[in-house]
Amino acid sequence: DVKVTQSSRYLVKRTGEKVFLECVQDMDHENMFWYRQDPGLGLRLIYFSYDVKMKEKGDIPEGYSVSREKKERFSLILESASTNQTSMYLCASSLDGNCKETQYFGPGTRLLVL
């Protein structure tokens, strides 16, 4: 079974702090994704990566950056956290960028920015 793990289930940070959210997958998948999920807005894609050191902006990249130094790990970085970044963050991975492949999601990190 594919396993996607996220470093924390719950996180509380203060405005202006730098925040790192880590995601690890154990199935040698090429593609990894970061989404945020908000009530009434659904899941929205922040960034994705199709290879080590490669990244592509999603629909809402502003205020975020990402890092993929190793194939199994994809990090989401909030350079200076703001209250409007309070959300549920979901990481996913897929074998490649082909729509015939499924995305496997982690359990999510619920981030509260005070």
Add this chain to the structure above:
Amino acid sequence: DAKTTQPNSMESNEEEPVHLPCNHSTISGTDYIHWYRQLPSQGPEYVIHGLTSNVNNRMASLAIAEDRKSSTLILHRATLRDAAVYYCIRCRGNQGGKLIFGQGTELSVKP
């Protein structure tokens, strides 16, 4: 990117079939239709996907209209464990497999 349109909520009785509709009238020829579901406090879980033909797997069936502007997810016998939010999603094959989530349908199952 236009999202899909689904009912906000639906109810079903246990052991009965459930038909979850989805409209995707602006779907392009290279977009796949994916369905995922999300249980409380969990990440979304893959259910089924298709391009043009109807599809069956152990979880569900997917019926795709001939013009591809709508589809229906069919759960053949709903169980209490099927209570979840079901998302009908466009997968953009020409954009690295990008998933475009709609608002989802919250399915409740009554014993």
